Amino acid sequence: MFTGNKLRLLRTWKGLVQKQAASLMNVSQPAYCKMEKMRKINDKTLAEVKKAFKCTDEEIERFRNLPPPR
Numbered sequence: 267m268f269t270g271n272k273l274r275l276l277r278t279w280k281g282l283v284q285k286q287a288a289s290l291m292n293v294s295q296p297a298y299c300k301m302e303k304m305r306k307i308n309d310k311t312l313a314e315v316k317k318a319f320k321c322t323d324e325e326i327e328r329f330r331n332l333p334p335p336r
Contacts, residue, residue: 268312270304272329277302279329280319290318 277287289313290300299313316326 267309267324268330270302270307271335272324272332273307274302275332276315276319276321276325276329282319282320287319293317294307297312 273284277284282290284298284302285295288295291298293301301307307315315321316323
C-alpha cells in the first residue's frame, strides 16, 4: 500500500519541498499537503506522482514496500 507518509518520504528523497511537488502536480500546496496525510494513495494519484516526480516503477515499488513507521 502507498500511504501519504510514503509520499512524503519519496518527495524528500527527490529533494523537493511541498510547494515544488505541488507545482509539478499542478495542485495547490494545501491540496498536496492533504495528500501526504492520506492513509492510502489511490492508483490514479500514484500514477500522477510517478509522472510528476519522474520516478521509475522500481522507485515506486521500493517506497511501496517500506515497512510502516513505528
